[in-house]
Amino acid sequence: xxxxxxxxxxxxxxxxxxxxxxxxxxxxxxxxxxxxxxxxxxxxxxxxxxxxxxxxxxxxxxxxxxxxxxxxxxxxxxxxxxxxxxxxxxxxxxxxxxxxxxxxxxxxxxxxxxxxxxxxxxxxxxxxxxxxxxxxxxxxxxxxxxxxxxxxxxxxxxxxxxxxxxxxxxxxxxxxxxxxxxxxxxxxxxxxxxxxxxxxxxxxxxxxxxxxxxxxxxxxxxxxxxxxxxxxxxxxxxxxxxxxxxxxxxxxxxxxxxxxxxxxxxx
Numbered sequence: 007x008x009x010x011x012x013x014x015x016x017x018x019x020x021x022x023x024x025x026x027x028x029x030x031x032x033x034x035x036x037x038x039x040x041x042x043x044x045x046x047x048x049x050x051x052x053x054x055x056x057x058x059x060x061x062x063x064x065x066x067x068x069x070x071x072x073x074x075x076x077x078x079x080x081x082x083x084x085x086x087x088x089x090x091x092x093x094x095x096x097x098x099x100x101x102x103x104x105x106x107x108x109x110x111x112x113x114x115x116x117x118x119x120x121x122x123x124x125x126x127x128x129x130x131x132x133x134x135x136x137x138x139x140x141x142x143x144x145x146x147x148x149x150x151x152x153x154x155x156x157x158x159x160x161x162x163x164x165x166x167x168x169x170x171x172x173x174x175x176x177x178x179x180x181x182x183x184x185x186x187x188x189x190x191x192x193x194x195x196x197x198x199x200x201x202x203x204x205x206x207x208x209x210x211x212x213x214x215x216x217x218x219x220x221x222x223x224x225x226x227x228x229x230x231x232x233x234x235x236x237x238x239x240x241x242x243x244x245x246x247x248x249x250x251x252x253x254x255x256x257x258x259x260x261x262x263x264x265x266x267x268x269x270x271x272x273x
Contacts, residue, residue, distance in 0.1 A: 008068065008069060009066065009067070009068045010033075010035055010036065010065075010066070010067045010068075011064075011065070011066050011067075012033045012034060012035040012036075012064075012065060012067070013033065013034060013062065013063070013064055013065075013084065013124070014031040014032060014033045014039070014062075014063050014064075014065045014081075015031065015032040015033075015060065015061070015062055015063075015104070015124070015127060015128060015131070016029060016030075016031060016056075016057060016058065016059055016060060016061045016063060016104075017030040017031065017032050017038070017059075017104045017105075017107060017108040018030040018059070018104070018105075018108050019057055019058070019059060021047065022042065024047075024048075025044075025045050025046070025047045025048040026042055026043060026044050026045065026047065027042070027043045027046040027047060027057055028040065028041070028042050028043075028075075029041050029042075029043060029057055029078060030108050031063075031067075032107055032108075032111060032123070032124055032127060033065075033120070033124060034120055034121040034124035035120065035121075036114050036116050036120060037111050037112050037113065037114065037115040037116065037119070037120040037123060037124075038107070038111040038112065038113050038114070038115075039067060039076060039114065040076065040113065041065075041067055041075065041076045041077060041078040042075050042076070042077055042078065043057060043077075043078040043081070044077065046078075052080075052081075053078075053080075053081045054083070055083050055086065056082060057081060058086070059101065059104065060087055060100055060101070060104055061083060061084075061085070061086055061087070062083075062084045062085035062087070062128065062131075063081045063082060063083055063084055064082045064084055065078060065080060065081045065082075066078075066079045066080040066081075067079065085132075087100070087135060089135040089136075090131070090134060090135055093139070094258055095139035095140075095258045095259060095261075096134050096135065096137070096139045098139075098251060098254045098255045098258050098259075099134060099139045099143070099144060099147065099255055099258075099259070100131055100134050101251045101254075102144075102249060102251040102252065102254075102255045103127065103130060103131070103134075103147060105249045105250060105251050106148075106151060106241070106245070106249060107123075107127055107151065107155075109245050109249070110155050110244065110245065111123060111155065119156065122154055123155060126150060126151065126153075126154035127151065127154070129216075129217070130147055130150060130151070130217060133216075133217040133218055134147075136218075137217065137218075139258075139259060140259060141230060141234060141259055142223070142225055142226070142230055143217070144234075144255065144259060145209075145212075145225065145230065145233045145234055145237055146212045146215075146217060146223070146225075147217070148237045148241060149209055149212060149213065149237060150212075150213070150217065152237075152240070152241075152244075153213055157244055158213070159179075159184050159236070159240055160184055160185025160186065161185065161186070161206045161207075161209050161210040162206070162210060163185070163186075164185070164186060164187055164188035164190075164191050165180065165183045165184055165185035165186065165187065166183070166187060166188075166191040167188060167190065167191050169188050169190075171186050171188060171203060171206070172188070172189075173203055174189075174203070176201060176202050176203075177200070177201050177202070177203055177206065178192045178196070178198035178199070178200060178201075179198055179199045179201045179206075179236055180196070180198050181198075181199060181236075181239045181243050182243060184240075186201070186206060199235065199236055199239060201232050201233075201236055202228070202229060202232055204229055205225075205229040205233050208223060208224060208225045208229055209225075209233055209236075211223060212225070
């Protein structure tokens, strides 16, 4: 990469030295890019309002040395997503999504996967400006981001033998293997999360819906609690630690919990 002109979403910004900023960007051309903005803290004229968290920007990036950090030469604000910053729940959930992508998106990986991931994240941030930031939206957002990263759990077939999961009692979901187990493949005493087949079907359906079509999805009550627990454990397995924004999201979205019997609190 010598010079790249591309769109980007600002995932993280860190102060560096006396006047520089290091920014983590999500781009459709190289997935996640870590860049240094020289002198950005000393003068706001070079990057006017463009290096704030979650901003959609147009950037020019150069790598002058093969082993050095890419340098951000220009950044122009495209969308500030001001509506997100006026509501704590929306902003917290958007920050959580940005932190999740910053942890899991590959550095410098291009191709159709990078373009798809950028499109999904940008669409999700736009949808958040209008959505009710509740537990159901969070579940669908997490699942959509995992799918865009190529990490979505299996939801219909046994991850060991490939057979379709038959109707019946709650299905054992193996977090480490990434999906449900049929009655034949589950081993006695094996640690697995019990999930209703209806919950798995609702999550599978959600991948075919836009986030704006959320009201069409019947994920409430006990099914919402199961889905929340499943995705929380699945994400912890892949990320390996608790995200810094997670506790804030848990606290703020608890106030927006969808009523219904058997709703489990976030783990």
